[in-house]
Amino acid sequence: MRTLYLALKYLAVTLWSAFVIFPFLWMLSTSFKTQNAVTGGATWLPWLQFEPSLAGWRALFGGAGGVNIVKPYLNSVVVTGTASAIALVLGTLAAYGLSRFSFRAGPIRNGDITFFFISQRIMPPIVLAIPFFLMLRWLGLLDSLPGLILVYVAALMPIAVWVMVDFFNTIPRALDEMAWMDGCTPVTTFIRVILPNVLPGLVVAGMFCLIFGWNDFFFAFTLTFTKTQLLPVSIVALNSSVTPWWSLSAAAIVSVAPLAVLAFVVERFLASGGLKGAVR
Amino acid sequence: MVEIRLEQLAHAYRRGGAYALRPLDMTWRSGGTYALLGPSGCGKSTMLNIISGLIQPSEGRVLFDGRDVTALETGRRKIAQVFQVPVIYRSMTVGQNLGFPLVCQRLPAQTRRKRVEQIAERLGLGPMLHRPAHSLTADQKQLVSLGRGLVRDDVAAILLDEPLTVIDPQQKFDLRRILKEINAEFGVTMVLVTHDQTEAMTFAEEVVVMNMGEVVQSGSPRALFERPATRHVGSFIGAPAMNFLPADPMGPQVAVAGTGLAMPRPDATEGRFCLGFRPEHARLVREGATMSGIVTRIWFEGLDEILALDHPSGEVRLRAPAGIGLKPGDQAGFVLEDGALRLYRDDRLIA
Ligand SMILES: Nc1ncnc2c1ncn2[C@@H]1O[C@H](COP(=O)(O)OP(=O)(O)OP(=O)(O)O)[C@@H](O)[C@H]1O
Numbered sequence: 032m033r034t035l036y037l038a039l040k041y042l043a044v045t046l047w048s049a050f051v052i053f054p055f056l057w058m059l060s061t062s063f064k065t066q067n068a069v070t071g072g073a074t075w076l077p078w079l080q081f082e083p084s085l086a087g088w089r090a091l092f093g094g095a096g097g098v099n100i101v102k103p104y105l106n107s108v109v110v111t112g113t114a115s116a117i118a119l120v121l122g123t124l125a126a127y128g129l130s131r132f133s134f135r136a137g138p139i140r141n142g143d144i145t146f147f148f149i150s151q152r153i154m155p156p157i158v159l160a161i162p163f164f165l166m167l168r169w170l171g172l173l174d175s176l177p178g179l180i181l182v183y184v185a186a187l188m189p190i191a192v193w194v195m196v197d198f199f200n201t202i203p204r205a206l207d208e209m210a211w212m213d214g215c216t217p218v219t220t221f222i223r224v225i226l227p228n229v230l231p232g233l234v235v236a237g238m239f240c241l242i243f244g245w246n247d248f249f250f251a252f253t254l255t256f257t258k259t260q261l262l263p264v265s266i267v268a269l270n271s272s273v274t275p276w277w278s279l280s281a282a283a284i285v286s287v288a289p290l291a292v293l294a295f296v297v298e299r300f301l302a303s304g305g306l307k308g309a310v311r
Numbered sequence: 312m313v314e315i316r317l318e319q320l321a322h323a324y325r326r327g328g329a330y331a332l333r334p335l336d337m338t339w340r341s342g343g344t345y346a347l348l349g350p351s352g353c354g355k356s357t358m359l360n361i362i363s364g365l366i367q368p369s370e371g372r373v374l375f376d377g378r379d380v381t382a383l384e385t386g387r388r389k390i391a392q393v394f395q396v397p398v399i400y401r402s403m404t405v406g407q408n409l410g411f412p413l414v415c416q417r418l419p420a421q422t423r424r425k426r427v428e429q430i431a432e433r434l435g436l437g438p439m440l441h442r443p444a445h446s447l448t449a450d451q452k453q454l455v456s457l458g459r460g461l462v463r464d465d466v467a468a469i470l471l472d473e474p475l476t477v478i479d480p481q482q483k484f485d486l487r488r489i490l491k492e493i494n495a496e497f498g499v500t501m502v503l504v505t506h507d508q509t510e511a512m513t514f515a516e517e518v519v520v521m522n523m524g525e526v527v528q529s530g531s532p533r534a535l536f537e538r539p540a541t542r543h544v545g546s547f548i549g550a551p552a553m554n555f556l557p558a559d560p561m562g563p564q565v566a567v568a569g570t571g572l573a574m575p576r577p578d579a580t581e582g583r584f585c586l587g588f589r590p591e592h593a594r595l596v597r598e599g600a601t602m603s604g605i606v607t608r609i610w611f612e613g614l615d616e617i618l619a620l621d622h623p624s625g626e627v628r629l630r631a632p633a634g635i636g637l638k639p640g641d642q643a644g645f646v647l648e649d650g651a652l653r654l655y656r657d658d659r660l661i662a
C-alpha cells in the first residue's frame with residue numbers, strides 16, 4: 032500500500048515535471064537548430080536528427096541577421112533592479128504609514144489612498160502611455176535609463192504598497208507602542224522591530240516587482256527610441272519576415288534565466304524556514 | 312522613582328463626545344504600589360495610556376515630579392508598560408528582547424549583556440536567554456515584558472494593564488510576589504490595573520476604585536473596606552458584599568424600619584437614605600439583637616460561615632464562626648460592633 036502510494040506519487044511528480052520542463056527543453060533544442068531543422072517536420076535530438084548550429088546564439092550578439100542584446104540586457108537588469116528596489120523601499124514606507132496612521136483629506140481616508148495605489152494597476156497601461164510620454168519629454172528623460180526607472184517605480188510601487196499594507200496590518204499596533212515605550216525612535220521601531228516581522232512580505236513584494244518589471248514590454252516600447260533599449264524590446268526586434276525561431280528561442284532562454292534563478296532562491300529561502308518566527 | 316500627578320485630567324475619544332475618563336486629580340507617590348480597580352470599560356486602560364503617552368488627554372495635565380510631560384512623547388517618558396496580551400518582539404531571542412531598551416539607549420554591548428543577565432536571573436529567565444521569544448508560554452512572555460521595563464535603570468514607573476489575566480492562579484500568585492519584591496528592591500512606582508479585588512487589595516498600598524470613567528474612591532485597602540465612599544464600592548469590595556438596607560428619617564434619626572439600626576439624622580433630609588454595614592462587623596446574639604430575621608441560606612467558608620438572613624427590609628449577610636448550630640428556617644439576631652454602621656444618601660457615604 033505504502034509502496035504503491037510512493038510509486039504513484041513519484042509518477043505524478045515526474046509527469047508534472049516533464050510537463051513543466053518540456054517547453055524549456057524544446058526551446059533549448061530549437062535554439063541550436065537551423066532553418067531546415069525547424070521547418071522540415073519535428074526534430075528532437077541534436078546530431079541524430081539535425082546538425083546543431085550556433086547561428087541562433089550568434090544572432091544575440093549581433094551576428095548575421097541578429098540584434099546585439101548584451102546592452103539591452105544590462106539595461107533591463109539596471110532598470111528592473113533599481114526600480115524594484117526604490118519601489119520596494121517607498122512602497123514599504125507608504126504601506127507602514129497607511130497601516131499605522133490615520134490620514135484624511137475631506138472625504139478621503141486611508142482605505143481610499145490604498146485603493147488609489149492599487150487602481151494604478153487596474154487601469155490598462157495604455158491609458159498612462161501618453162501622460163508618461165509627455166512628462167518624460169518635459170523632463171528631457173525620454174529614451175534614457177533614469178526616465179525608465181522613474182516610470183517603472185511608478186508602475187511597481189502599487190504592487191509593493193498593496194502587498195505590504197496587508198502584512199503590516201497583521202502586526203499588532205501594541206508592538207510599535209511597546210518599542211516606543213522602550214525608548215525607541217519611530218524610525219528604529221520601524222527598522223528593528225516591525226521590518227523583521229514582515230520579511231515574508233518583503234520577499235513576496237520584491238519578487239512581484241522584479242517579475243513585472245522584467246517582463247514589461249509596453250513602457251519599454253513606448254518610452255524609448257533607439258538609444259536606450261530594454262531586453263523585451265530588443266527580443267521583438269529580432270523578429271523578421273522569416274521568423275528566426277532559433278534566435279528567438281535563445282533569447283527566450285536568456286531572458287527567463289534570471290527569473291528562474293530568482294524563483295529557485297526564493298523557494299529555497301521559504302523552505303529553509305528562513306522566516307521562522309517572523310510568521311506567527 | 313518619580314511622583315506622578317494627574318491634574319484635572321480627562322479624556323474623550325471623540326471631540327465633544329462622552330468622557331471615557333472624567334476630570335480627576337490624583338497623586339501617585341514615588342515608589343508606591345497602586346491598583347486601579349474597576350469593571351470593564353471604566354477607563355482604566357485609558358488612564359494608563361495617557362500616563363505612558365500613548366494617548367494625548369483631551370483635558371488636563373500629567374506631571375512627573377512636578378514637570379509637565381503632557382506633550383512629551385512616549386519614548387522620553389521612561390515608562391514601562393505591560394499589556395494584557397503579552398507583547399514581545401517575535402523576531403528576537405529572549406535575551407535580545409530584554410536588551411532592546413538598552414540598544415535604544417545605545418549602551419555598549421558589554422553593559423547590555425551584564426544587565427540583561429542580572430534581570431533574567433531575577434525573573435527566572437536565565438536558562439532561556441537564547442531561546443526565540445515566540446516560543447515562550449504566555450506567563451514567560453509577560454515576564455519578558457516586565458523585564459524590558461526593569462532592565463533600564465532610569466525607568467520611572469511600571470504600568471501593568473491586567474498583566475495577570477492570561478496566567479493561571481498559582482503563577483499569578485508568584486508573579487505578584489515577584490512584583491512586590493521588585494518594588495521593594497528598586498523602589499520603582501508600580502500601577503496595576505485589574506478587575507479582581509483580591510489582586511488589588513493584596514498588591515497595592517493604595518487602591519483606586521473606578522466606575523464609568525470616574526474615580527469613585529481612592530485609599531488604602533483598609534479604608535475601602537471600612538468606609539466605602541459609595542454603595543458601588545461597598546458592593547464591589549469585600550466578599551460577601553457590604554449589606555445595604557433602605558432607611559428613613561424618623562425623629563432625630565435615620566433608621567431602618569423594624570430594626571434597631573439607626574444613625575443620627577443629618578441636617579438635610581431630602582434624597583434616598585440607606586444604612587450599610589459589613590458582614591464581618593455583625594455578631595450573632597441570643598438576646599438584645601439589633602436586628603433579627605429568618606436564616607435562609609448558609610455557606611461554609613473555611614473557619615467561617617456566611618449566613619443569609621431574611622427581613623422585611625431586605626436580605627442581609629453575616630460572617631460568623633463555623634459551628635454555631637443554626638440551620639435554614641431558624642430565627643437569628645445580631646448586634647453590630649461600635650462604629651460599624653454607615654449612612655448613605657443617594658448612594659454616597661455621608662456618615
Ligand atoms: N480607541 C478608542 N476609541 C473610542 N473609544 C474607546 C477607545 N478605547 C476605549 N474606548 C472607550 O473608552 C471607555 C474606557 O475604555 P478603557 O479601555 O479605558 O476601559 P478599561 O477600564 O481598560 O476596560 P477593560 O477592563 O475592558 O480593559 C470604554 O467605554 C471604551 O469603549
Ligand SMILES: [Mg+2]
Nearest residue numbers: 355356357472
Ligand atoms: Mg483595559
